Amino acid sequence: MALSVRAVDRALDILLSFNNDETALSMSQIAERAGIHKSTVHRLLATLEARRFLQRDPATGLYRLGFQLVELASLALLDMDLPRFAGPQLQRMAAESGETVDLATMDGDHVVYLRVIESPQRLKIAAAVGQHLPAYCTATGKVFLAFLPADDVERILAAGQPRHTQRTLVTAADLQRDLAATRERGFAISEQEYESDINAVAAPIRDPSGYPVGAIAIVGPSFRMPSERMLTLGRQLLEAADAVSHEVGLAALTRLTPGSTAPSAPPPKRKGSA
Numbered sequence: 001m002a003l004s005v006r007a008v009d010r011a012l013d014i015l016l017s018f019n020n021d022e023t024a025l026s027m028s029q030i031a032e033r034a035g036i037h038k039s040t041v042h043r044l045l046a047t048l049e050a051r052r053f054l055q056r057d058p059a060t061g062l063y064r065l066g067f068q069l070v071e072l073a074s075l076a077l078l079d080m081d082l083p084r085f086a087g088p089q090l091q092r093m094a095a096e097s098g099e100t101v102d103l104a105t106m107d108g109d110h111v112v113y114l115r116v117i118e119s120p121q122r123l124k125i126a127a128a129v130g131q132h133l134p135a136y137c138t139a140t141g142k143v144f145l146a147f148l149p150a151d152d153v154e155r156i157l158a159a160g161q162p163r164h165t166q167r168t169l170v171t172a173a174d175l176q177r178d179l180a181a182t183r184e185r186g187f188a189i190s191e192q193e194y195e196s197d198i199n200a201v202a203a204p205i206r207d208p209s210g211y212p213v214g215a216i217a218i219v220g221p222s223f224r225m226p227s228e229r230m231l232t233l234g235r236q237l238l239e240a241a242d243a244v245s246h247e248v249g250l251a252a253l254t255r256l257t258p259g260s261t262a263p264s265a266p267p268p269k270r271k272g273s274a
Contacts, residue, residue: 010036011044015053015065024062055151067152082214083115085247086205089240090117090216097233099220100126104140105213107132109156111141114214125198125219136161136175137168139190139200140217145175146182147204147212153179167192187234192222199225201234203241208249216241 013034017025025033031041045063048054052068086103094101094117103115110132118126127133135141135156145153161170169175182188187203202217218225218233225233 007044010034010040011048011053014041014044014048015069018065024057024060024064026062030063055155057151064149064151067148067155082205082244082248086115086214086216086244089244090115093216093218093237093240094119096236097218097220099218099225099233100124102127102140102217102219104215104217106135106141106144109135109159111135111138111144111215119220121224123221125195125221127219133194134161134164137164137190137193138217139188139202139219140215142179142182142190143188143202143204143215143217144212146179146188147206147210164194165192165196169193185231185234186238189227189230189234191227191230197222199230201225201230201237203234203237204245205241205248206245213248214244216244 013036014030017030017033022029027038027041027045030036030045031038034041036044045054045056049056049063049066052066054063055066056063082105083103090101090103098119098121100119101117102113104111104113104127106112111134112132113127113129116126116129118124133141135145145156148156157172157175161168161175163170169178178188187201190200190202192198198219199222200217200219202215204212205214205216207213216237218237
């Protein structure tokens with residue numbers, strides 16, 4: 001039992017060797033910071049890498065924190081009740097757009113829907129709560145891919161991108177161009193990429209470190225959501241998602257400092273926002 005506890009303690013020391021200023025470390029640097037012999041560090045690094053808590057750059061040999069930690073961070077935020085934080089903004093966007101609005105997070109290489117507010121219109125499209133859809137061909141998924149670290153995106157896309165419609169982006173070059181456009185404007189657009197005649201737009205909810213932990217999306221039939229309207233809705237979604245990110249950040253701050261009261265302050269304005 002003592003050996004098991006010691007191994008866990010050492011593994012945690014390795015993870016805690018990383019910080020905001022140094023996100024990539026060599027095995028020697030990790031061994032020095034954790035105070036562990038290199039041979040032991042080597043075994044622990046292999047285990048942590050296999051379980052996706054660390055990732056190793058094959059070109060440089062440097063280690064970085066892995067995607068498993070991002071997924072655990074998402075679970076922690078869900079424990080903080082992300083749907084509750086997003087609820088007012090989801091309701092507002094649903095009322096203003098008249099279309100289906102949903103909230104989702106990442107689960108491996110898919111997005112999973114946490115809350116769905118269906119459009120009141122007769123012709124509507126809505127995912128089911130708990131439904132999983134591929135990330136690479138949905139607006140919700142692409143907004144995650146645009147803002148996750150490049151190594152994580154590469155791993156997610158390693159399985160390939162099967163075609164769902166004639167508009168599905170199946171080549172790496174096309175998808176990377178689309179993700180670059182998403183980063184530039186701040187929100188993702190999917191025009192009939194997963195299902196024909198269905199369009200969607202999504203914006204990211206980020207934790208205090210900038211990781212996308214959730215996404216708010218609007219989805220509807222393509223004839224009601226042409227490109228011009230999606231650009232307008234995207235800018236509105238971006239403001240809504242930023243407001244939720246602000247609430248999540250304040251809640252995280254409060255949890256990290258027990259007994260404190262989260263300060264009341266508006267979310268920071270983006271360039272060009274009113």
